[in-house]
Amino acid sequence: MSQRNNISVTVNELFDNYSDRLKLECLTNTVNLTNIITSIRVQKPGLRIIENKIELENGKIQILGKTEITYINKLDHANSTRILQELTTQNVPCFIISKGIKPKKEFIEFFKKSNIPLLKTKTTTGKLISEINEILAEKLAPMETFHGVLMDIHRLGVLILGKSGVGKSESSLDLIPKGAKFIADDIVEVRRISNTKLIGSGPANIKYLMEIRGIGIVNIKDLFGTTSVMDNREIEMVIELEQWDQNNEYERLGLETKSYKILDLQLPYVIIPVSPGRNIATIIEVAVRNQILKNSGVNSAHEILNISKL
Numbered sequence: 001m002s003q004r005n006n007i008s009v010t011v012n013e014l015f016d017n018y019s020d021r022l023k024l025e026c027l028t029n030t031v032n033l034t035n036i037i038t039s040i041r042v043q044k045p046g047l048r049i050i051e052n053k054i055e056l057e058n059g060k061i062q063i064l065g066k067t068e069i070t071y072i073n074k075l076d077h078a079n080s081t082r083i084l085q086e087l088t089t090q091n092v093p094c095f096i097i098s099k100g101i102k103p104k105k106e107f108i109e110f111f112k113k114s115n116i117p118l119l120k121t122k123t124t125t126g127k128l129i130s131e132i133n134e135i136l137a138e139k140l141a142p143m144e145t146f147h148g149v150l151m152d153i154h155r156l157g158v159l160i161l162g163k164s165g166v167g168k169s170e171s172s173l174d175l176i177p178k179g180a181k182f183i184a185d186d187i188v189e190v191r192r193i194s195n196t197k198l199i200g201s202g203p204a205n206i207k208y209l210m211e212i213r214g215i216g217i218v219n220i221k222d223l224f225g226t227t228s229v230m231d232n233r234e235i236e237m238v239i240e241l242e243q244w245d246q247n248n249e250y251e252r253l254g255l256e257t258k259s260y261k262i263l264d265l266q267l268p269y270v271i272i273p274v275s276p277g278r279n280i281a282t283i284i285e286v287a288v289r290n291q292i293l294k295n296s297g298v299n300s301a302h303e304i305l306n307i308s309k310l
Contacts, residue, residue, distance in 0.1 A: 008036050009136065010034050011093050011094045011117050015119070018135055022123060022131055033117055037094075039061075041133055041136070044062070044125065054090075058092075059093065062092050063125060064096065064101075065097075073103070095117070099122070099124055100120070100121070141192055145190070146187075147164070148161040149168045149169060149184065149185050150185075150201075150233060152233050153175060153180045154289060157235045158239055161239070165213075171280040172281075173210065175284065176224055176228050183200060183202060187202060187203055188202060189202065198262055198265055201232035237288065239270050240269070241272050241274050243273070244274060268291055272284065
């Protein structure tokens with residue numbers, strides 16, 4: 001089962017989680033930090049501030065650099081007030097002053113009265129824009145949540161799905177001593193960060209944790225070491241475990257190519273039936289190795305078919 005989520009980020013979340021990375025300081029205390037950021041790109045007003053009517057894009061963080069602050073500081077009170085009114089009466093979640101530039105006290109007070117957060121950073125404008133764009137591209141990317149396990153198996157990102165109790169966690173656990181890396185169990189958050197790439201990770205509150213029936217919750221990092229885990233991974237294949245049903249016709253030759261759609265991207269897909277006596281971890285590993293061969297242009301089933309036609 002999966003669930004597609006609506007994603008949004010507040011100024012407060014950006015400040016709380018990334019203030020160290022971005023070297024942010026809030027100049028307006030906690031004024032309206034609940035404002036919502038809806039755009040994955042930030043904007044720098046630039047020459048717009050000299051226009052009679054300043055138009056900024058909705059939901060975008062605005063960066064004020066040396067050009068904007070120096071220009072506003074040089075204006076008389078009437079003109080600087082006009083520009084500040086233009087800036088603060090639009091749907092802007094917050095403004096960030098870059099390069100450690102110091103605005104006038106009146107400038108800060110205007111933002112306080114307008115209930116618009118004003119932040120400051122020592123980071124240069126170019127680096128700041130690049131860093132925030134990278135953060136927002138990840139946080140605001142379309143996301144779908146899956147009940148499953150995410151593993152790195154032979155350097156291939158594999159999402160393992162299946163109903164509760166089918167053996168997803170146990171099979172994944174068997175693969176870790178063989179060199180597989182664990183990313184997430186139970187809840188896998190999948191984000192589409194580009195036209196071709198899906199990145200999966202687990203919620204922070206269950207990071208590195210896996211539930212094993214009969215034992216309980218275990219910490220994979222503590223049990224197997226730091227080399228056994230990853231924080232996130234590109235997803236390149238989906239494997240679904242299901243209880244063996246004798247009425248189903250399961251793939252025997254491997255001629256049929258299946259795909260699984262996540263956030264409108266198609267991924268290679270394999271269904272593995274589970275029954276007593278089958279070593280599911282080994283079968284998962286074989287399925288992954290076979291997919292790696294297919295990715296390199298080798299398809300054993302098609303080769304057999306071609307030979308039989310000779």
